[in-house]
Amino acid sequence: MLILGIETSCDDTGVAILEADRAGCFNVLANIVASQIEVHKKYGGVYPFLAKREHQKNLPITFKRAFKKAGIFEKDIDLTAVTSGPGLEPCLWVGVTFAKDLAKKLNVPLIPVNHIESHILVNFLDKKNIIFPAICLVVSGGHTQLILMRGIGNYKILGETRDDAAGECFDKCAKLLGLGYPGGPIISKLAQGQTSKNIFPRPMMHTKDYDFSFSGLKTAVLYYLQKNKNQNKKQMAVEVQRAIIDVLLKKTIKATKDYRAKTIILGGGVSANAELRKQFKKAIKNDLYGFLPNGKNPYATNFLVPPTNLSTDNALMATICAYFHRTKKIAPSKLKANANLRID
Ligand code: KG4
Numbered sequence: 001m002l003i004l005g006i007e008t009s010c011d012d013t014g015v016a017i018l019e020a021d022r023a024g025c026f027n028v029l030a031n032i033v034a035s036q037i038e039v040h041k042k043y044g045g046v047y048p049f050l051a052k053r054e055h056q057k058n059l060p061i062t063f064k065r066a067f068k069k070a071g072i073f074e075k076d077i078d079l080t081a082v083t084s085g086p087g088l089e090p091c092l093w094v095g096v097t098f099a100k101d102l103a104k105k106l107n108v109p110l111i112p113v114n115h116i117e118s119h120i121l122v123n124f125l126d127k128k129n130i131i132f133p134a135i136c137l138v139v140s141g142g143h144t145q146l147i148l149m150r151g152i153g154n155y156k157i158l159g160e161t162r163d164d165a166a167g168e169c170f171d172k173c174a175k176l177l178g179l180g181y182p183g184g185p186i187i188s189k190l191a192q193g194q195t196s197k198n199i200f201p202r203p204m205m206h207t208k209d210y211d212f213s214f215s216g217l218k219t220a221v222l223y224y225l226q227k228n229k230n231q232n233k234k235q236m237a238v239e240v241q242r243a244i245i246d247v248l249l250k251k252t253i254k255a256t257k258d259y260r261a262k263t264i265i266l267g268g269g270v271s272a273n274a275e276l277r278k279q280f281k282k283a284i285k286n287d288l289y290g291f292l293p294n295g296k297n298p299y300a301t302n303f304l305v306p307p308t309n310l311s312t313d314n315a316l317m318a319t320i321c322a323y324f325h326r327t328k329k330i331a332p333s334k335l336k337a338n339a340n341l342r343i344d
């Protein structure tokens with residue numbers, strides 16, 4: 001089965017082609033992403049209508065490139081997948097409209113996919129026999145959610161950010177520090193080899209719920225920079241990064257223990273962060289391994305995190321998600337973009 005995926009939920013235009021055999025083994029034929037970083041860089045953030053225009057321009061080109069890379073023809077496609085939400089509404093509509101027209105033209109099933117679920121299921125590309133329940137942390141530019149997953153399609157949002165997303169906090173702090181856009185990868189690079197002195201607050205780290213709040217951290221950085229001029233940017237980078245990671249880690253480990261989860265799954269752009277991955281591996285080894293009284297059945301031995309190029313937005317994750325939901329086709333005339341689509 002050949003699945004075509006289209007992703008335009010934010011500022012990356014993605015087209016992917018995935019081959020899935022009867023046993024559920026995947027073969028990636030193409031995964032092309034056209035980034036809009038150059039366009040949004042000068043504004044330090046994504047402008048939805050500018051992003052929409054770029055998607056309209058880039059999608060047909062990216063589509064052609066994907067088929068060329070895969071070495072197949074449109075008529076070979078068995079199923080079309082598209083991200084229908086959550087995301088920036090004008091952007092989502094570009095992909096949704098394109099996919100509807102294509103599904104009609106090729107007369108193939110159209111499967112709408114949830115962007116958050118796609119960030120989780122991309123981890124299933126080469127993994128099977130995942131042990132549930134799992135705790136999923138999806139951290140991107142638009143979302144920060146802690147999700148209890150009892151199986152594919154069975155999700156409960158345990159907590160989420162009350163204001164800024166973790167990626168948004170990276171991006172806004174980078175802007176305050178006069179670094180470029182997107183801030184996450186730049187901060188991550190600058191922070192390498194630095195040690196944090198823990199000067200910034202860890203908002204909501206010790207609350208009993210699973211919610212997050214990152215806008216206070218951004219404000220703390222702003223006030224600190226106003227009071228303390230000419231700060232070393234590398235030191236500031238590690239301070240911001242460590243404050244964000246500490247909160248994400250603490251709440252994820254708490255949820256894993258509370259729900260006796262067997263697996264931790266990360267996804268979303270921020271999960272590309274090297275220090276975050278390192279700290280998760282360390283915490284799982286130190287805090288979770290052997291947590292059960294008999295010590296024989298450590299319950300969080302599984303840690304899934306995508307390769308960095310699949311942490312950030314791409315269309316391959318949409319094809320994988322569609323594979324698992326391949327029976328849930330929708331009539332093209334009924335499909336709508338939904339900026340606030342929920343996973344549970
Ligand atoms: O998932 P994604 O590509 O798009 C959304 O769905 O929002 O996530 C983009 C976010 C941006 O905020 C970016 O700064 C952040 O992910 N990001 C990172 C890293 N790479 C991307 N944050 C921290 N460290 C990174 N290495």
Ligand code: ZN
Pocket residue numbers: 115119140141268269312313
């Ligand atoms: Zn995303």
